[in-house]
Amino acid sequence: xxxxxxxxxxxxxxxxxxxxxxxxxxxxxxxxxxxxxxxxxxxxxxxxxxxxxxxxxxxxxxxxxxxxxxxxxxxxxxxxxxxxxxxxxxxxxxxxxxxxxxxxxxxxxxxxxxxxxxxxxxxxxxxxxxxxxxxxxxxxxxxxxxxxxxxxxxxxxxxxxxxxxxxxxxxxxxxxxxxxxxxxxxxxxxxxxxxxxxxxxxxxxxxxxxxxxxxxxxxxxxxxxxxxxxxxxxxxxxxxxxxxxxxxxxxxxxxxxxxxxxxxxxxxxxxxxxxxxxxxxxxxxxxxxxxxxxxxxxxxxxxxxxxxxxxxxxxxxxxxxxxxxxxxx
Ligand code: DGY
Numbered sequence: 293x294x295x296x297x298x299x300x301x302x303x304x305x306x307x308x309x310x311x312x313x314x315x316x317x318x319x320x321x322x323x324x325x326x327x328x329x330x331x332x333x334x335x336x337x338x339x340x341x342x343x344x345x346x347x348x349x350x351x352x353x354x355x356x357x358x359x360x361x362x363x364x365x366x367x368x369x370x371x372x373x374x375x376x377x378x379x380x381x382x383x384x385x386x387x388x389x390x391x392x393x394x395x396x397x398x399x400x401x402x403x404x405x406x407x408x409x410x411x412x413x414x415x416x417x418x419x420x421x422x423x424x425x426x427x428x429x430x431x432x433x434x435x436x437x438x439x440x441x442x443x444x445x446x447x448x449x450x451x452x453x454x455x456x457x458x459x460x461x462x463x464x465x466x467x468x469x470x471x472x473x474x475x476x477x478x479x480x481x482x483x484x485x486x487x488x489x490x491x492x493x494x495x496x497x498x499x500x501x502x503x504x505x506x507x508x509x510x511x512x513x514x515x516x517x518x519x520x521x522x523x524x525x526x527x528x529x530x531x532x533x534x535x536x537x538x539x540x541x542x543x544x545x546x547x548x549x550x551x552x553x554x555x556x557x558x559x560x561x562x563x564x565x566x567x568x569x570x571x572x573x574x575x576x577x578x579x580x581x582x583x584x585x586x587x588x589x590x591x592x593x594x595x596x597x598x599x600x601x602x603x604x605x606x607x608x609x610x611x612x613x614x615x616x617x618x619x620x621x
Contacts, residue, residue: 298324300321300322300323300324301322301323301324301348301349301612302323302324302325302326302346302347302348302349302369303317303323303324303325303326303347303348303349303350303351303608304325304326304327304343304344304347304349304350304351305317305325305326305327305328305350305351306327306328306334306335306340306350306351306352306353306355306356307327307328307330307331307334307335307351307352307353307355307376308327308328308329308330308331309327309351309353309376309601309604310594310597310598310600310601311598311601312598312599312601312602312605313351313376313598313600313601313602313603313604313605314327314601314605316602316605316606316609317605317608317609320605320609322609322612323348323349323608323609323612326343328340328343334353334355334356335356340356340362341361341362341365342365344362344365344366344370345365345366345367346366346367346369347366347369347370348369348370348371348372348612349370349371349372349373349374349608349611349612350366350370350372350373350374351374351375351376351604351605351608352373352374352375352376352382353375353376353377354375354377354379354382355382356382357382358373358375358382358383358384358387358388359384359387360384360387363384363387363388363391363393368391370391370393371392371393371394371611371612372393372394372395372396372607372608372611372612373388373393373394373395373396374395374396374397374604374605374607374608374611375395375396375397375398375604376398376600376601376603376604377397377398377600378397378398378399378402378591379397379512379513379539379540380395380397380512381512381513381514381540381542383395394611394614396603396604396607396608396610396611397607398599398600398603398604398607399458400458401596401599401600401603402590402591402596402599402600403458403459403462404462404596405590405591405592405593405595405596406459406462406538406590406591407459407462407463407465407466408466408593409538409564409586409589409590409591409592410459410463410508410536410538410564410590411463411466411467413536413538413562413564413584413586414446414467414506414508414534414536414562415446416562416584417534417536417560417561417562417582417584418443418444418445418446418506418534418559418560419443419444419445420441420442420443420560420581420582422584423441423581424441427441443560444505444506444532444533444534444559446467446470446471446472446506447470447471447472448471448472448473449472449473449505449506450472450473450474450475450476450503450504450505450506451464451467451472451474451475451476451504451505451506451507451508452475452476452477452478452495452500452501452503452504452506452507452508453475453476453477453478453492453508453510454477454478454497454500454507454508454509454510454511454520454521455477455478455479455509455510455511455512455517455539456477456478456479456483456486456487456492456510457483457486457510457511458486459510459538460477460486460508460510461486461489461490463508463510464490464492465489465490468490474493475490475491475492475493476492476493476494476495476499476500476503476504477492477493477494477495477500478494478495478496478497478499478500479494479511480516482494497525498528501525501526501528501529502528502529502530504529504530504533505530505532505533505534506533506534506536507529507533507534507535507536508536508537508538509521509535509536509537509538509539509543509544510538510539511539511543512539512540513539513540513542513543517542517543518542518543519542519543519544519545520543521535521537521543521544521545521548521549522544522545522548523545523548523551523552526548526549526551526552526557526558527552527557529552529557529558530558531556531557531558531559532559533558533559534558534559534560534561534562535549535552535558535560535561535562536561536562536563537561537562537563537564537565538564538565538590539565540565541563541565541566541567541568541569542567544563544567546566546567546575546577549561549577550576550577550580553577553580553582553583554580559582560582560583560584561582561583561584562583562584562586563577563583563584563585563586564586564587564588564589564590565588565590566585566588569587569588570587571585
């Protein structure tokens with residue numbers, strides 16, 4: 293960690309990010325930086341508000357709320373915010389724009405990792421793998437039974453994608469070899485270029501709900517998508533269908549999801565994201581056998597997290613030079 297005082301632009305990093313990014317910043321010779329030297333706990337808000345005072349640039353992760361309070365605490369030197377995430381719902385884009393702050397994020401580098409995990413979560417949920425290992429270990433494994441632990445298969449199924457972007461396409465590409473019959477998607481408008489890559493048909497939200505055997509959520513969390521997966525949607529889904537969310541917890545009304553899962557309105561759900569995170573262990577969703585919950589690990593491979601760290605560092609350096617690989621806001 294460089295802590296010497298110099299005339300180089302000052303950067304604060306809100307988390308001990310993976311080594312690639314730190315190496316890029318150190319070796320650039322273009323910045324001096326300080327960081328919250330832990331990966332296990334986020335920087336306390338009070339400390340963060342102190343640390344950002346007067347900095348030229350900030351690297352953050354998705355646990356930090358970048359809002360008016362924080363930007364005011366940072367002051368007018370702040371030119372660049374670089375988040376080590378593809379999601380940007382923790383950023384007040386309006387406040388950043390008002391202050392002319394450039395915003396970098398990390399699309400593309402995590403697409404493969406997130407798509408891979410989404411497929412794993414989908415199969416884990418639909419083939420009831422968590423229940424199955426539990427039964428095997430805990431003495432529930434009696435004789436071979438004809439309908440015991442049966443689930444739903446991808447072959448001949450219709451897979452629905454809510455919000456078609458890079459990640460949705462990558463998920464579909466991976467699912468196709470499982471002999472999926474049809475891909476459908478919905479979004480604010482048709483996205484023919486992306487859809488043609490996976491031969492997906494544009495449908496309404498209602499059609500997505502009623503036709504999907506597997507419905508996977510791949511949209512960003514915005515005011516428009518908040519709670520978009522609610523009882524309206526679940527009530528139109530088949531009772532044999534599986535719901536998967538690896539985007540953001542906020543797109544789901546969790547009470548409605550609990551209701552849909554516990555009443556048998558839908559067959560199962562796999563969630564990598566929840567509200568809040570971590571989801572309290574006492575949360576009712578944890579009581580359901582047909583709900584698989586992961587602790588937000590979709591991009592958690594060593595190579596991807598290092599690539600995200602490197603991209604966040606490079607975005608920051610580019611941003612300080614006034615160049616762009618940046619989120620439009
Ligand atoms: C993101 O990048 O937004 C993910 O949620 C964490 O990789």
